Amino acid sequence: MNIIELIDNMRAGKEAALARLISLAERNDPQLSDVMQKIQPQLGHAYTIGITGPPGAGKSSLTNQLTQQLRQQDYTVGIIAIDPSSPFTGGAVLGDRVRMEDHYLDPGVFIRSMASRGSHGGLARAAKDAIKILDASGKDFILVETVGVGQTELDVMQTVDTVAVVLVPEGGDAIQMLKAGLMEIADLFVVNKADRDGAPQIVSALKSILHLKYTTSGNITKRESAGDDVWEVPVVATQGISGEGVGEMLARINKHREFIQASGELEHRRKQRRREDLLSQLQYLMRETLEQACKESDDIHTLVNRVVAGDDASHAVIGKLLPLTLDYMQNQSKNL
Ligand SMILES: Nc1nc2c(ncn2[C@@H]2O[C@H](COP(=O)(O)OP(=O)(O)OP(=O)(O)O)[C@@H](O)[C@H]2O)c(=O)[nH]1
Ligand SMILES: [Mg+2]
Structure with a gap:
């Protein structure tokens, strides 16, 4: 099948064509530049949400819950789970499949796991292309799950519209994660496993760190500045298994979207992103x-x-x- 047919089929909602196009991106196939140029006019419809945080924090569970809510509102959803190290047999990827299996048979949801193996020319680049291909397929929302804070993850998170950083009460690693650069990229903090001890404490600790940042920092970083307005990064408590708090999480994401749309920040970010990409x-x-x-x-x-x-x-x-x-x-x- 030639590229034009493949793209037409993808636009018509054929999952096999979408999957094949993403595989071209993973292989860094010589036909990829042709594909990307042809889909270029179709980009920009999807809203992209990044979900990142330490291993096992509940990112896939939350992705699953968010997908459910978005589907109830009749939105179509593309999901990309990025696991930098693990091959496709890896536990994390299998775990993602299990947790997301509710959606496997739903034609309004497309799920793809990506790992370093098989992505020639860099996982971050392949993931960014996959996000664009999903956008061109007409999905309303694209959810991108990444683990941890390596360069690949930060690169990918810099290409989404709203970044949710997921932390958990236990382990005391929240502050560690903040030091590791998650503070800068977060548009929203999610304290998952709110059923566990210590959740309210970490919520208020995060809130006071953030508050301190707004009241003392004259130098508000790129993600929050939008004209004279400032986006105050909210903290939401969730439970990935029951779905409690996920409605609030989605509401905050939508608020962030409205905020960056109204201020022109979304367009600005997307332009910046194209430049960085190039x-x-x-x-x-x-x-x-x-x-x-x-x-x-x-x-x-x-x-x-x-x-x-x-x-x-x-x-x-x-x-x-x-x-x-x-x-x-x-x-x-x-x-x-
Ligand atoms: N107690 C409790 N457990 C949860 C909650 N959310 C998720 N879990 C459990 O935490 C474990 C990890 O959940 P995942 O959703 O796979 O977490 P993840 O962040 O995607 O994990 P990786 O992709 O492996 O990094 C699973 O056993 C979930 O059932 C929660 O709110 N409370
Ligand atoms: Mg996961």
Whole structure:
């Protein structure tokens, strides 16, 4: 089947076509750039929500509950669960399948797990493309689940519209997670497993940390600033199994959406994101080409090796290396 037929079938709601297109993204298939260009005019309908936090916090349970609520309102939903390390046999991915199985037979829901294995050219890039493909398929909402705070997860979370960070009462790791950069990316905090001891304490601890941030920080970070208005990151308590609090979670997500839409922040973020995307793809490609150049060009190899051996300072070599690598890249790009 050619690309045009595949895209048409995907737009017509055929899941097999959607799955095949996402597989092209995972393989970084040569046809991918054609696909992405063709779907470009169809992007922008879906609202994307990121759900991130430590392993076992209840992200999949909450994703499941959110999906249920969105389906009750007749919205279609795409779900991408990203597990950077585990292959498809991994426990976490299997766990996701089990918990999300309520929705497996629902044609209004599409679920895909992605892992590093099988994603040539980087999981983050593959995941971002998969999000776009889901958007082009016409889904109203896309839920993206990531674990932890590695670079891949942060990269992916920077491409969604609203980020919910899920924490749990036990383990005392909440503050750790905040230090690890989750504070900056959160549009909403969710304290899941609210049935457990210590939940109200962590809710109020989070609230006071956030409050402190708003009252003392003159330098409000990118995600909250929208004109003169400030988005005060809310804290919601939930129970992933019973679904308690998930209605409130969704209401807060919708509020955030309204806020960033009204202020122009959503459009601003999406533009920023396209720019970042382009530059990071270019950077990735240049780095790959450079690695190849080190192997294939004797001149480049010799210069690099002088730095590797400690004979020359990198500063001294760059002046000669740059024109050589630019030449090499120019020749390579003829083949793109
Ligand atoms: N007590 C309690 N357990 C919960 C709650 N929500 C989820 N769980 C349980 O916590 C465990 C992990 O839930 P998941 O939804 O798989 O968590 P996750 O964050 O997706 O896990 P990973 O994807 O493996 O990182 C499961 O056994 C759930 O049944 C809750 O609100 N209260
Ligand atoms: Mg999960």
